[in-house]
Amino acid sequence: MAWLRRDRKPSHRAAEDIDLDSLLALVAESRGYNCAFAVDGHSLTLAPAPDPGPDVPDPDGLGPGPGALDAVRRDGERGREIVVRLTGLRRVAGRRTREDWPMLVSEHLTHAVAVAGDPLDVCDLAQAGPSLRTRVEAVDEVPDLTRVVGRHLNADLVELLTVGSRLVRPEEAGCWPVAPGRALEMAASNVRRERLSVEDIHLSGTPVSRLTGEGPSTATHLRWLADYLPVPADGVLAVLPDPYTLLVYPVTGIGAVRAIERLRVHAARTGGLSAQVYWWHEGRLRLIKADIVLHGGQTRLVVAPPPEFARVLARLAA
Incomplete structure (x- = not known):
């Protein structure tokens, strides 16, 4: 096999690294590549092996046989060398059982080939x-x-x-x-740094604020909600109908009970990121479990708030 070197000095590397290298070489060869490891073990270089021609079986189940790579050869990906970083793979493998290694190695090499030529090196x-x-x-x-x-x-x-x-x-x-x-x-x-747009809307008469972003990171802005609107001491109710949208209602009075119902029904109708209602308070997002049930021909909302929020509601109702 091309990856074996007879002239190497005795290795002082960990046995786990040696075994992982052997598996990397085996999978690379099964996919039609020769490979050479960097001296420090931080990377390997995949080089296209000569095309063996017809399809060959894959008895080890480690990946497609060389013949299955013909389509890749035709689009030019196999015509150049590919450098694969290994530092992160070694760290992940060190936290997983050896039974997981074939899957990890196969996915890692597949991904490395897929992103070869991308201008952005995510490992950097x-x-x-x-x-x-x-x-x-x-x-x-x-x-x-x-x-x-x-x-x-x-x-x-x-x-x-x-x-x-x-x-x-x-x-x-x-x-x-x-x-x-x-x-x-x-x-x-x-x-x-990506600012949201804010608008006031009504859900069946209940006023809520809708925050919308251009990217799917809108929910992350809960951390800086005070940059967009006043946040009361008791926090806000929130629903996440989709990754681009956030609906919030300030917890300032017993009207929060009706707001839970309006928000829950709206979230269920959108069928997006989550159909549940959450309480954002002191930097934590806690679930207010609210189930829509059919009882006696009527639809009811059964709410089971966390104890901390139940105490807030009791105080606001007093």
Whole structure:
């Protein structure tokens, strides 16, 4: 195999790194590439291997056989060398079981080939930093939370790190000299510079504020809601009908109970990011569970607020 070097001196590298390199070379070869590792192990270079001609089977299940790459060869991607960074992949692999390594390696090489030639190198924080943004998604809509970089806003919403229009992969963020939490704060700072538009609307007679952005990061602006409108001490009710829109209602009186109903019905009708109502208070986004149920031929809203919000409502009603 092309990646074996007989003249190497005895290696002092960790056994895990050696095993990962062997797997990288195996997968690269199964996909029709020769590869050469940098001396420091931080990268490898994929070079197009001679076309073997007919399709060959893939007995190890590690990727498509060389014949399956003919279409890629025709569009020119296989005509040049591709440098694949490995620092982040090694960090991610170190946190996963060896059973996960074939999948990690296969995805990493596939992605490296797919983005080869892109002017932006996401593994370079100096390049990627200005393009970092955040996006809020429902947890149930994220197929695998281990394959994204983000943080939970609550049990059902997660704030994800993006670059351009796509999610940042853990092995890309693993190349950066800062922790993922710091990268998320950098992304949030970028989002803050993108101002939202604000307008007052009514939902069945209940006045609410609608904040709209040009990008899918509008929910991140809850952190700086006071930049757009007065925020009372008891916080605001909020719904996220889609990634570009945020509806809020100030909690200043018992009218918040009716506002929960109006916001919940509106969110359910839009069928967007989340159908639930949230309470934004002291930097936290908490779910106000509100279920729409059919009882005796009538539609009712059954609300189960968190204890802290229930106490706020009791005080406002007194």
